[in-house]
Amino acid sequence: MLSKVAYTTTARAFRASSTFRPVRFASTQAGPFGANRKAAMMWFTKAAAASAIVGYGISNYVLTDDRMAPVYKAVSEASTELKKKAKEFGIELEIPFTVAHAFSTADHGLHPPHYPWDHYSPWKSYDHASIRRGFQVYKEVCSACHSMDYIYYRNLVGVSHTEAEAKALAAEYEYEDGPDDSGQMFMRPGKLTDAMPKPYPNEEAARAANGGAYPPDLSCIVRARHGEEDYIFALLLGYCDPPAGVNIREGLHYNPYFPGGAIAMARSIFDEVVDYEDGTPNNASQLAKDVTTFLSWASYPEHDERKKMGLKTLAISAMLLGLSVWWKRFKWSYVKSKKIVYRPGKFDEV
Numbered sequence: 001m002l003s004k005v006a007y008t009t010t011a012r013a014f015r016a017s018s019t020f021r022p023v024r025f026a027s028t029q030a031g032p033f034g035a036n037r038k039a040a041m042m043w044f045t046k047a048a049a050a051s052a053i054v055g056y057g058i059s060n061y062v063l064t065d066d067r068m069a070p071v072y073k074a075v076s077e078a079s080t081e082l083k084k085k086a087k088e089f090g091i092e093l094e095i096p097f098t099v100a101h102a103f104s105t106a107d108h109g110l111h112p113p114h115y116p117w118d119h120y121s122p123w124k125s126y127d128h129a130s131i132r133r134g135f136q137v138y139k140e141v142c143s144a145c146h147s148m149d150y151i152y153y154r155n156l157v158g159v160s161h162t163e164a165e166a167k168a169l170a171a172e173y174e175y176e177d178g179p180d181d182s183g184q185m186f187m188r189p190g191k192l193t194d195a196m197p198k199p200y201p202n203e204e205a206a207r208a209a210n211g212g213a214y215p216p217d218l219s220c221i222v223r224a225r226h227g228e229e230d231y232i233f234a235l236l237l238g239y240c241d242p243p244a245g246v247n248i249r250e251g252l253h254y255n256p257y258f259p260g261g262a263i264a265m266a267r268s269i270f271d272e273v274v275d276y277e278d279g280t281p282n283n284a285s286q287l288a289k290d291v292t293t294f295l296s297w298a299s300y301p302e303h304d305e306r307k308k309m310g311l312k313t314l315a316i317s318a319m320l321l322g323l324s325v326w327w328k329r330f331k332w333s334y335v336k337s338k339k340i341v342y343r344p345g346k347f348d349e350v
């Protein structure tokens with residue numbers, strides 16, 4: 001009888017302990033990183049600080065260019081030797097990381113400075129007066145060489161021009177249409193549904209007229225270039241004399257922001273080349289800013305709508321978040337206020 005009681009009690013104790021015992025170091029028992037959690041945290045903190053100091057020392061005083069030069073040389077000689085040997089067996093070996101590509105601003109283009117564009121603020125739309133002036137600059141200067149195939153006159157309505165103005169702008173150009181009843185193509189004045197007129201009929205004609213270089217379509221140029229607005233603005237005004245020792249081929253122009261430094265487009269923005277109807281000063285930097293804003297809108301026509309939607313989304317989700325926090329507390333309240341108690345049975349019950 002006694003043995004049976006002892007057995008069941010042990011079994012019950014075992015069951016209880018294996019289910020409920022919290023896993024934790026006793027303060028006297030040594031863990032792998034110290035006696036308890038606090039000691040382990042101290043150990044890791046010291047280890048991190050020591051590695052940072054040692055790493056800093058190695059990178060600053062051991063791995064200097066002077067000291068590493070013989071190592072680089074040895075590695076490069078060994079890899080050249082290896083390539084030569086491999087070639088004897090007819091294998092073209094490519095060994096990565098042994099060729100040094102020096103970074104130079106001439107190859108990659110000078111990084112443009114950041115300009116405080118109005119529309120960069122999360123609360124602001126485009127400056128639409130600037131888009132309107134920028135369209136004028138595009139029309140009077142850039143459109144001589146650059147197409148904008150994806151911008152239609154109807155896109156300007158409500159953005160930079162009224163419907164009547166956009167219709168009048170379109171009607172300034174003749175577009176081919178047809179065929180008519182006799183099967184002939186004919187010319188008609190432009191309509192809102194027409195795209196910006198093309199300066200050249202095709203890419204070949206554009207290249208022929210620009211010394212072999214192709215003036216890219218400007219519809220998405222802001223989106224298509226690293227640096228976006230900053231790059232376009234810096235490029236338009238960045239022309240200067242080439243530094244000593246840099247020779248620019250006939251027909252190319254020096255511009256440090258253009259990768260490679262030699263661009264086929266000549267400077268086209270000068271003070272007062274466009275007369276603004278709204279009395280804005282028409283110096284070169286103003287013209288460049290306006291045309292860049294226009295090109296930015298052309299690349300991101302959904303920009304204003306997107307920000308408006310974003311603000312609405314934030315406002316509505318903030319409300320929903322508040323509601324869901326309230327709902328969660330309501331739903332969980334009886335779980336949170338419940339108390340689970342373990343009450344061992346009496347020996348007699350067994």
Ligand code: HEC
Binds near residue numbers: 215236262263264269
């Ligand atoms: C006389 C013709 C001509 C005019 C006018 C002109 N461009 Fe260009 N543009 C070119 C050519 C040609 C290229 C190609 C340059 C190259 O690849 O070297 C080019 C290239 C560009 C590029 C691309 C640069 C890059 O990173 O690839 C941009 C942006 C540009 N032009 C903007 C403008 C703007 C804005 C205007 C109006 C203010 C304008 N261009 C006026 C001929 C012109």
